[in-house]
Amino acid sequence: MHQFKESTRNRIIFYFAILFILFIILSLKLVWIQVINSAEYQHQALDQRVREFIVNSERGIIYDNTGRKLAVSLPAKTVVALPDNIIDPKKTAAELADLLELDYQTIYRRLTSDASAIFLQRKINDKLYQQIADLNLKGITFTEENKRYYPEGELASHIIGFTGIDNNGLNGLELSYNNYLQGKSGKIVVERDASGKTIPDGIREAVPGRDGYNVYLTIDEVIQFMAEKELEKAADEFDISGGSVIVMDSENGDILALANTPTYDPNKFSDFTEKSWRNRAISDLFEPGSTFKIITTASALEEGAVTENDVFTDPGYIIVGDQKINCWKLWGHGVETFAEVVKNSCNPGFVEVGLKMGKASFYSYIKAFGFGEKTGIRLPAEAAGIIPAYNKVSDVELATFSFGHGLSVTPIQLVTAVSAVANGGKLMRPRLVKEVETGAGKKNIVNKSQVVRRVISEKTAAKTQQLLKQVVASGTGTKAAIPGYQIGGKTGTAKHYNEDIYDSSFIGIVPADQRKLVVLIVLYDVAGHTYYGSQTAAPLFKDLTKNILGYLNVKPDYKHEFTYQSNLSSQIIPDLKGLSFLDAESKLRAANFNVKIIGNGKIVTDQLPVSGTEAVYDSTVWLFDQAHSVQNILIAVPDFRNKSASTARNLAARKGLQVKTTGQGKVVGQSVYPGKRVPAQTIIRLKLR
Structure with a gap:
């Protein structure tokens, strides 16, 4: 009898020890769940009963400089599949394949995926939307997004550019001004019951978005x-x-x-x-x-x-x-x-x-x-x-x-x-x-x-x-x-x-x-x-x-037609050698000549054309200092042929060249071929006949 009691007592202690250990394990698990890792489990529980809806922002409008719209955003339907609600995915895929112009296998794979919702085709036109809606397919629904639309079609397309399916700019101003135009999406958070229905007094939170900014162009x-x-x-x-x-x-x-x-x-x-x-x-x-x-x-x-x-x-x-x-x-x-x-x-x-x-x-x-x-x-x-x-x-x-x-x-x-x-x-x-x-x-x-x-x-x-x-x-x-x-x-x-x-x-x-x-x-x-x-x-x-x-309503003016006027009166270029650049320039400006100074010296040591040359009003006289030789300037040789000696001599002087003539009459030959560039003051020999 004593042995039986001892055995019973040991079994009770053993079971009690097991229960105690289990209690300790459960307690530790509860501490882990409710204290140490409570935030994660709260987040998972919230995810099961809270649904977040994205509220798309509207992309900004692009206007020309008079307020005409060149780019706008319009509402467009997107086809959404809810795989858990689809009764016959094969039949549904077959009916959608032709309308959406997608491969049957591609649609079927999406309809049988593990996702709770999946896009089938985004931003469809009104005609296609009506065709799909008329089929009344179980598990196929629609959501509304914004679609970019260009009212003038091809007009200014290289300036404006275009956006992709997600309304992000891909080219033109749509790309370079995307940060201004695209705006910021908002969201709405609602609480659902076990059947997925919204709880009237449940958690509700709205995070406002911001529509894109409107852009005004200089384009007319x-x-x-x-x-x-x-x-x-x-x-x-x-x-x-x-x-x-x-x-x-x-x-x-x-x-x-x-x-x-x-x-x-x-x-x-x-x-x-x-x-x-x-x-x-x-x-x-x-x-x-x-x-x-x-x-x-x-x-x-x-x-x-x-x-x-x-x-x-x-x-x-x-x-x-x-x-x-x-x-x-x-x-x-x-x-x-x-x-x-x-x-x-x-x-x-x-x-x-x-x-x-x-x-x-x-x-x-x-x-x-x-x-x-x-x-x-x-x-x-x-x-x-x-x-x-x-x-x-x-x-x-x-x-x-x-x-x-x-x-x-x-x-x-x-x-x-x-x-x-x-x-x-x-x-x-x-x-x-x-x-x-x-x-x-x-x-x-x-x-x-x-x-x-x-x-x-x-x-x-x-x-x-x-x-x-x-x-x-x-x-x-x-x-x-x-x-x-x-x-x-x-x-x-x-x-x-x-x-x-x-x-x-x-x-x-x-x-x-x-x-x-x-x-x-x-x-x-x-x-x-x-x-x-x-x-x-x-x-x-x-x-x-x-x-x-x-x-622009700019009227023509026939009374003041343009005629180009030039003053081609001639005058003699003075001798400027030995003068300071300041005095030489002042003298030339007073005589209505243009001046080009070569060098940084103080005294004029040479000039082009030379003094005594008959030059035209406002033509250019080049002044040189000691460090710069006039012969560093290359002059294109004129075609002197068929000109008289006096005409050839004056032309050469105005260009910065010299001539020596033999014979009488008109020039029939010259020692340097026309168009060749030679140093200033080069002597060109002319043959007259």
């Missing part, structure tokens, strides 16, 4: 439409790969139109090639050709290396180093003033000007006008252009720069640089966005016009404009002329290396009441017999500009 929808229509016309009329048009208000840098062809519809951008999305006006490089002569002209006038009355000679070419650079006119333009060099678009004349400026000076002006660097227009993929490194620029490169070859620029760089000539000398930063509207009670973000730097004086800008007006009035740009309007401009034609295709262009300065517009037309890869800028781009410029002026 009407002018943009006109620009795109002209490019369409060019594509039909000429054999080209594409083209660009930019219209800029030179006073503030506002872009009123920026168009390219080919174009695309941002509402269905995926239907177009990526090449069509490319904004060639800011991304593509081209040789500006003769349009760059505007920059050469303004730089040379500002530097004082030349005036409109300086004499030039063009036998049809000029020789620089071992290169023969031809003029477009086979027999050349003969003797001409610099004003006529500009009007005639004479390459040898511009080569002389570029070389007279010198490498350091000319290169610095090219950079000052903004070439070789991005303009900062704030559009994706802007190119910086290509300007050869300074240490790789020889006289030949410098010569070709002067007429727009050997360097590559973007259309936006060229129109920005010429706008500095149009507005009195200020290089402006191009502006596409005028203002960002940040909502009620907040201060709007204003994108003020910005002066990058002053590159030339107002006087130089005004003189350059006058020279450009004569180009349109009676020079190579007459096909751009519009009666009643004083337009200045320049054609450009640049041949591709080793290819028989061209880039043709025209850029013009257009007075429009209190402001001056700069309009650029560029046609890329022009093939066929009609390729000169004067034949292709200039007529397009005329038609576009006429429409713009009519739209």
